[in-house]
Structure formats: structure tokens, C-alpha cells
Amino acid sequence: MSGAVRTVLGDVPGAELGVCDAHDHLFFASPRLPGEELNDVAAARAELTAFREQGGGAVVQWTPYGLGRRAADLPVLSRATGVHVVAATGLHQDVHYDDSTLTALRGRAADVFVAELTRGIGTSGVRAGLIKVAGGFHALDAHARWTMSAAAEAHHATGAPIAVHLELGTGALDVLDLLCGESGVPPHRVILGHLNRSPDPVTHRQSAGSGCWLAFDGPSRANHGTDWRMPDAVRDLAEAGFGDRMLLGGDTTTASARSVSGGPGMPYLLRRVAPRLALAAGDDLVRRMLTENPARAFAADWR
Known part of the structure; x- marks a missing residue:
């Protein structure tokens, strides 16, 4: 299917997503967050149901390889709640893995990404719909460069979009230099995450000017002092003509942050x-950020 979003139930036209949470997690487990694992299927279903009751239609899970994706559970949850779900392949920062996991992927990461995008994650048969990678704080270390190069190779083989965790919202231009400059990934296939955590209007405009997607994702994390500046950043980009390049997400990464746990x-x-964004930037812009933009950002001409 041309120009389709690859969900856990199959490829669908982007317009079928409806209102889309462009970056979140139903399942996520990292040694960096002991005791806060998202691994409860019943809680994930309740969270999806609560999102649906607010008008939500789709959730893009950015949980990559080796961090408890529970891919086999995703189709069941999607059918039960009526919410489209997109799964991810890729790799997070090296601090989320033990050395043996990363050593086993050396020289074959791109092949693993391609297999999960085209054949399925493990034995689940669930195909990933995007590649998630991560940068560092204002820099790209050797791990980031390796995983992003592998992601670019997998993109060229499949057409999949690449979603990038920017550490505290930094390093956007370095990421674009590597993915789009050195590795030849078309900018409209790159989604930069967490730009709300570094509300730098110059970097935001430069990034948007490349043609990539800008995700403002993480408002569910109340400990970020920059959240209150997000409406101004969104309005600034819209006034600069980039209202068609922005996405919104929640990025729930801990069990205590779930609404069913009181978060x-x-x-x-x-x-x-x-x-809140509609008050600052208008209903039409928010509607586009939640519907029209993700319908295009996550759609690919799959190969």
C-alpha cells in the first residue's frame, strides 16, 4: 500500500489514524527506571481506553528494540480499544542496555531493523512502523552515530520514518547533519522529538526549514520547567509558516505517570x-498537529 502508516494490525491510510498521540509508550522497561516499568497489559488497555474516551484514535509507541515492547500484546490491545497502534524498531541510548545486547547487534543492527519493519518483531509477526534512535546532550557520541547510520540504512531499504529522541531537546541540527546530510535520508522522513524541552526558536526554525517534523512530546512529565513555554514555541513556528511540520505527543515512560495510576x-x-495550545495558537493549528500532520509524518511508501 502506497503512502500507508504501518500499524500493528496492518497498513492503513494516514487519514484513518484520527487524533494521534505521536509519541508515547504502552510498554517500556529500562534499567534506568527501576520499579517504574510499563509492563502491565491491563493498565495499558485502561490507558488506551481513557485516551479513546478523550477522542484519541492512534498512539505511536516509540519503544525500540530490547526495552520491553511486548509486541505480541499490541494487536490485542488495538482491537480491544479501537485505537490504532504503531510499533517501533531501533535502539535507544546505550545507557538503556547491557554490553552483551549491544555487542550482539554490532554489524547487524540495520538488518535487525529491516527484519522488524518487514517481517515482524521476534515471533510476534507484528511489523514495526518506524525506527527510533537517540542523540546525546548537545552532541552525538559514537553509539548515536552508529545507531543513526544503521537507521538510515534501514530507511533506504524500507522507506520507514526515523524518530529521534533528542536529549533534553538538544542536538537537533547535528542529527539532521548526520541523517540527512551524510546519510541521505530525506528530511520529511525524520521526526525530531522533545523539542519542547529546549525552547530555542532559532534552532526550531532552522530544523523546520530543513523539511523535517518537529514533535512537541512530553507534557505528561510535569518536572520539565520548559513546558509552560511550549505554546509560545508552537505559535512562533506557525507564524513562521511551519504549522504543517509539527506533532504532539505525551511520552508516558513510567508506571506512576499513567492516568490509571493517578498521573x-x-x-x-x-x-x-x-x-491550552488552542488558546495560544488556535483550534485549527492544534487540529492539524493532532490529525493531518501525523497522517503524513508516519506514512511511508513501503519497500
């Missing part, structure tokens, strides 16, 4: 963040 969770994106 803001996925529903907060539609219950509080979207209305």
Missing part, C-alpha cells in the same frame, strides 16, 4: 495540553 498519562494530551 496525567495519555488522556492529558487531549484533556489539558490541546486546549
